[in-house]
Amino acid sequence: xxxxxxxxxxxxxxxxxxxxxxxxxxxxxxxxxxxxxxxxxxxxxxxxxxxxxxxxxxxxxxxxxxxxxxxxxxxxxxxxxxxxxxxxxxxxxxxxxxxxxxxxxxxxxxxxxxxxxxxxxxxxxxxxxxxxxxxxxxxxxxxxxxxxxxxxxxxxxxxxxxxxxxxxxxxxxxxxxxxxxxxxxxxxxxxxxxxxxxxxxxxxxxxxxxxxxxxxxxxxxxxxxxxxxxxxxxxxxxxxxxxxxxxxxxxxxxxxxxxxxxxxxxxxxxxxxxxxxxxxxxxxxx
Amino acid sequence: xxxxxxxxxxxxxxxxxxxxxxxxxxxxxxxxxxxxxxxxxxxxxxxxxxxxxxxxxxxxxxxxxxxxxxxxxxxxxxxxxxxxxxxxxxxxxxxxxxxxxxxxxxxxxxxxxxxxxxxxxxxxxxxxxxxxxxxxxxxxxxxxxxxxxxxxxxxxxxxxxxxxxxxxxxxxxxxxxxxxxxxxxxxxxxxxxxxxxxxxxxxxxxxxxxxxxxxxxxxxxxxxxxxxxxxxxxxxxxxxxxxxxxxxxxxxxxxxxxxxxxxxxxxxxxxxxxxxxxxxxxxxxxxxxxxxxxxxxxxxxxxxxxxxxxxxxxxxxxxxxxxxxxx
Numbered sequence: 001x002x003x004x005x006x007x008x009x010x011x012x013x014x015x016x017x018x019x020x021x022x023x024x025x026x027x028x029x030x031x032x033x034x035x036x037x038x039x040x041x042x043x044x045x046x047x048x049x050x051x052x053x054x055x056x057x058x059x060x061x062x063x064x065x066x067x068x069x070x071x072x073x074x075x076x077x078x079x080x081x082x083x084x085x086x087x088x089x090x091x092x093x094x095x096x097x098x099x100x101x102x103x104x105x106x107x108x109x110x111x112x113x114x115x116x117x118x119x120x121x122x123x124x125x126x127x128x129x130x131x132x133x134x135x136x137x138x139x140x141x142x143x144x145x146x147x148x149x150x151x152x153x154x155x156x157x158x159x160x161x162x163x164x165x166x167x168x169x170x171x172x173x174x175x176x177x178x179x180x181x182x183x184x185x186x187x188x189x190x191x192x193x194x195x196x197x198x199x200x201x202x203x204x205x206x207x208x209x210x211x212x213x214x215x216x217x218x219x220x221x222x223x224x225x226x227x228x229x230x231x232x233x234x235x236x237x238x239x240x241x242x243x244x245x246x247x248x249x250x251x252x253x254x255x256x257x258x259x260x261x262x263x264x265x266x267x268x269x270x271x272x273x274x275x276x277x278x279x280x281x282x283x284x285x286x
Numbered sequence: 287x288x289x290x291x292x293x294x295x296x297x298x299x300x301x302x303x304x305x306x307x308x309x310x311x312x313x314x315x316x317x318x319x320x321x322x323x324x325x326x327x328x329x330x331x332x333x334x335x336x337x338x339x340x341x342x343x344x345x346x347x348x349x350x351x352x353x354x355x356x357x358x359x360x361x362x363x364x365x366x367x368x369x370x371x372x373x374x375x376x377x378x379x380x381x382x383x384x385x386x387x388x389x390x391x392x393x394x395x396x397x398x399x400x401x402x403x404x405x406x407x408x409x410x411x412x413x414x415x416x417x418x419x420x421x422x423x424x425x426x427x428x429x430x431x432x433x434x435x436x437x438x439x440x441x442x443x444x445x446x447x448x449x450x451x452x453x454x455x456x457x458x459x460x461x462x463x464x465x466x467x468x469x470x471x472x473x474x475x476x477x478x479x480x481x482x483x484x485x486x487x488x489x490x491x492x493x494x495x496x497x498x499x500x501x502x503x504x505x506x507x508x509x510x511x512x513x514x515x516x517x518x519x520x521x522x523x524x525x526x527x528x529x530x531x532x533x534x535x536x537x538x539x540x541x542x543x544x545x546x547x548x549x550x551x552x553x554x555x556x557x558x559x560x561x562x563x564x565x566x567x568x569x570x571x572x573x574x575x576x577x578x579x580x581x582x583x584x585x586x587x588x589x590x591x592x593x594x595x596x597x598x599x600x601x602x603x604x605x606x607x608x609x610x611x612x613x
Contacts, residue, residue: 010516017519021405028402029420035487036423038446039435054449054458103313112306118314125321127600129548131569132593135576135586136327139338139346140320156320159313189305218428220551221569225577236430240555243434250438261431268426272419275426279492280499 039261042254043067050251066255075230076242078259085234088153088223089216093209096160101205103159104167105197109179119168126161130222138225152226153216153234163208166281170204171197203277210271211278217264235260331586332359339580352583359587373575377588379563380571383478384592387567388546390474390482391489395542396535399490403497404527418498425491433555436484440464440556467562475564477557485552489545493538500534501527540603544596568592 042050043066044059070076107119137156138147146152174197182192198205220236227233233241239260243253268275327346336342336352343349362374406417424432439446440463448459461469469476504527512526528535550569553559559566559574568588576585 010513013516013518014513018408020519021408025405025409025417029417032421032487033423034446035432035435035439038439042438050444053443054452055444055446057446057449099313102309106306106309110302110306112303112310118310122317125317127597128325129544129589129593129596131548131572132328132589133321133324134572135331135582135589136324137320138577139327139582140324142338159316159320189301214426218430220428220430220554221573225573236428236551239428239430239434243437243555248441248444250441250444253434254438257431257434261427264428265423265426269419269423272422272426276418276422276495280495 039254039257042250043258045251047249047251050249066251067259069252070255070259076238076256078238080231081233081235081238084150084232085217085236087150088234089213091154092157092216093212095154095158096163096212097205097209099159100163100208101167101198101201102193103164104169105171105174105193107164108168108171109174109176119164122159122161122164126165134222134225141226147226148229148232150227150232153219153223157216160212163212166208167201167204170201174200203274207274207278207281210268210274214268214275328586328589331583332590333357333587334583335581336583336586337580338582355583359584362584363587363591373581373584376563376566376571377568379566380568380588381591383564383566384547384549384568386474387478387482387549388543390479391486391546392539392543394482394486395490395493396539398486399493399538400497400528400531400535401523402490403494403501404523406494407498407501418495421494422491424488427488429488429551430555432484432488433552436480436487436552437464437556440480464557464565465561467560467564470564475561477561477564481553481556481565484556485546485549488552489542493542496534496538497531500531504530536606537603540599540606544599547592547596547599 041057041059044062044064045056046059046061046063046065049056049060071078107115141147141152141156146155178196179192182196187195218236219234223234224237227237230238230241239256242256246253246256330346330348333354333356334348334352335355335358336348338347340351341347342352348354362371363377365371365374366378402421406414406421409417438444442448442460442462442465445463447463448461451459451461463469463480464477466477467475471479508526508530509522512522517525548569549567550573553565553567553570554573557565559570569592572585572588572592575581575588
């Protein structure tokens with residue numbers, strides 16, 4: 001075997017490997033998309049077609065009736081639920097970004113008594129699964145008469161331990177000279193945070209904001225517990241409620257599912273770069 | 287030393303102090319009310335028989351109609367006799383199903399996501415984000431939507447899965463994937479396995495992006511060296527990628543396990559614990575006892591148990607991460 005033969009053989013091998021990767025990845029990604037396709041096709045089938053055994057794959061008579069039915073259903077004012085979900089998610093993004101960036105900065109750049117123990121306490125709360133505080137959390141909200149108020153999903157979640165940790169890491173890289181220069185120029189401490197620190201956090205704010213929005217938008221268990229009246233419910237709860245009521249009328253359930261899942265999925269896909277970044281940054285799990 | 291140069295310095299110091307005081311004291315009050323109080327309250331509840339609908343004593347409704355029962359709940363958890371109360375037997379089922387769920391989910395997840403990440407990393411740079419987006423898409427969907435979609439796939443008459451099986455066998459297939467308690471293979475209920483698949487489909491994207499990021503961190507020189515030495519794809523995977531990614535693999539395994547212990551949404555929507563309690567995971571147990579049957583003391587005790595389970599796993603994790611991983 002000559003020396004030159006090795007690279008040539010390797011090159012062939014590498015090309016073969018690349019072809020194999022595509023050979024596997026393309027069918028796998030199609031399979032991965034199948035549940036979405038099945039949902040979308042189901043939403044365009046007529047009530048008669050959805051009852052066919054065995055079921056059809058492509059809708060044979062493409063119909064928009066299911067969407068009309070879902071959108072005109074008086075017990076399902078989707079706009080109200082979109083609004084509820086949006087209020088909760090946006091309020092949480094704003095407050096969590098504010099508190100996380102502020103306290104991340106304070107823990108990184110200021111010293112005060114008990115700082116270390118407070119910081120460790122906050123970090124330790126990340127280890128506590130939410131269901132441990134679920135029952136007393138409910139009892140507190142009941143005492144405050146906040147059950148069935150959107151506040152129930154905003155008030156208790158103003159502090160995000162992971163967020164504080166994240167911005168604490170980022171704040172270290174802000175040079176002290178920059179902050180001191182602003183102080184000499186007579187800026188107030190809050191102005192320094194607002195004008196100097198916050199802009200430095202730019203990409204991290206986007207990343208963490210998207211992640212927070214997504215978690216709140218998709219949340220199910222906690223809203224299920226504290227929002228029991230129809231008019232205050234969020235989209236995920238309303239979707240299960242509707243699907244239970246429709247039973248086997250999958251054409252309608254799927255139309256509702258498409259209306260609930262796809263618009264946001266589309267937006268999330270557009271900003272997924274930030275979401276992915278957030279997840280890889282944290283190794284965080286939902 | 288430098289501070290003496292500026293007349294402003296003393297005033298600055300007090301401004302800083304005011305700033306810190308003005309922000310940190312609300313934080314402490316907030317944490318005390320919304321984190322520490324529920325935590326302690328949850329701990330205390332586990333030693334009471336508690337029903338929120340009963341008046342109970344003056345302090346947090348404890349006492350009176352909601353009596354202190356000491357370690358009774360925890361003793362009950364250890365009652366393995368066949369005539370134990372239904373709550374206790376359901377708890378035991380819950381522990382078993384939760385562990386089964388996690389031990390099915392974690393290995394399957396890693397066995398799929400790691401090779402998938404390697405494959406995605408190996409294709410042309412332009413197509414990488416396309417594949418990543420496709421496999422990441424389900425992560426972005428609400429788990430409730432995922433549960434409803436998969437419920438439709440698993441439907442005995444109208445579902446896609448039976449239709450596909452029908453195509454292959456030429457017969458009408460009517461398997462009730464998530465509703466038939468008699469479908470059990472090797473001690474694993476098919477209903478639970480079917481849910482693991484749906485959960486996996488949604489959850490995979492997380493680990494996938496973590497692995498892709500980790501793979502990008504492997505020094506190119508190492509990969510090139512292996513390539514020049516003519517390493518096969520399998521050698522590359524088993525001798526280079528897996529050992530180098532070991533810390534990441536460990537971390538993801540633990541995180542995946544912790545979140546699998548807390549699975550709720552998808553099961554509550556698809557089966558609500560059925561058929562015949564075969565998908566009755568612990569969190570569903572806790573939810574039912576606390577908010578359907580108003581047995582909050584018992585539910586708090588079970589939460590504490592789940593917490594200790596998660597804590598144990600986290601401690602093992604930090605042990606492992608502290609171990610030296612050398613490249």
